[in-house]
Amino acid sequence: MQKLHPLSPAQRRIWAADAIASQPGSYCIPLSWRLVGKLDVGVLRRSLQLLAWRHDALRTRFRNGSGGVVQFIVELPEWPLTCVDFSHEQDKDDASTRLQKEEAVRPFCLDREPPVRATLARLDKDIHVLLLTLHHLVVDGCSIGVLLRDLARAFAGFVENCEPDLPSLALGYDQYAEGLPEPASCQMSQKEAEYWRNELAGGLEPLALAVSGSDKCRGIGPGDWVSLGGDALLSASVQQCAKSTQTTVFSIFAAAVATLLHRHTGRRDFCLSYPIANRHAKDHKDLVGCLITTLPLRCRLKPNDSFNDVARRIRQSVVDGRRHPSFLVDEIVLDGAAGDRAALSQIILNQNNNYQAPLELLGLQTEPLPRVAETVFCELGWILMGISPLLHGRLEYNADLFDRDTVEAMARRFLRLLS
Known part of the structure; x- marks a missing residue:
């Protein structure tokens, strides 16, 4: 059975x-x-x-x-x-x-x-x-x-x-699934729910970003992307900034996105989101399955903030958020704590080293082919795929909402902020 x-x-x-x-x-x-x-x-x-x-x-x-x-x-x-x-x-x-x-x-x-x-x-x-x-x-x-x-x-x-030569698996997906709570009991703990209600309080609204087709439904749509490529000098600059501010490369990356969005919209209080691997246990390292969790990142920019101030505040928000990883968007949205659901999923940040992981087959030359039939699940998505020796990534966008020229200009401004 x-x-x-x-x-x-x-x-x-x-x-x-x-x-x-x-x-x-x-x-x-x-x-x-x-x-x-x-x-x-x-x-x-x-x-x-x-x-x-x-x-x-x-x-x-x-x-x-x-x-x-x-x-x-x-x-x-x-x-x-x-x-x-x-x-x-x-x-x-x-x-x-x-x-x-x-x-x-x-x-x-x-x-x-x-x-x-x-x-x-x-x-x-x-x-x-x-x-x-x-x-x-x-x-x-x-x-x-x-x-x-x-x-x-x-x-x-x-x-x-x-x-x-394959390592033995400490945990099978069936064993992982066996430990999942039943849907009816999937609720955040009181401590985590209180943290996220406080963090997202105030009725967040989506940013006004789209330049075309703004009457179309947000969310899943046909996607395209532009490259976020930088030279060795830019890569070194980002890493040095992370070191000098005692933050991380992701925090610098997110601070540049937040600063750009503030300049683009005039808003100082908005939300980004980012996925975390959710593989805290050692047994999860070699597990194949969908374990990710997507967390919101509240950005509050003050009038006199320097770029380093923004990076440090974002770093602290990420640290605090990761201490409360059991975020259930439905529970927070339905009780009215966070305002519009779209505000929590409009902008995605992702530091993803597996975006197109290399495949090595003995005796064969393997070359990854460009991805086709792109689909996006947000309006804009900043993907950081590597920092050393060169910074490289991509800015994904919903093609129903943005034209390519606008996104390319946004990518150029973003790279200037990083430098």
């Missing part, structure tokens, strides 16, 4: 948002690479099957139960590798790109199929494109890094005809 588990708070938010999303596959996470070299497709297939056996989350199904949506894990690995051959196509790259776009938004039947799929497109004898698509219900940014590490080790082991 299948053992049923409740969804985590993060999963319930994703499930609810996915159900009303206007775009198909909004919560699909597409990853893709160009593989050059002699590829043994059988080895790749075995490696993917090993991942499905090793990580319970990849064998999870979801269905409506008497008390709401539940998840359960099937016994056998079911992660088939779909192979297509474009080697006879006149424009192989065009055919591959079309497939990449289709796979990126193709919805999952979460009650009947795995929440992950793999497709291998053959372009030439020794040139392939590997597409992995995962549903956000079962993976987060940390999970992607774990999966690609394990895939690389499994592949290397099978190529060399030996047992893959």
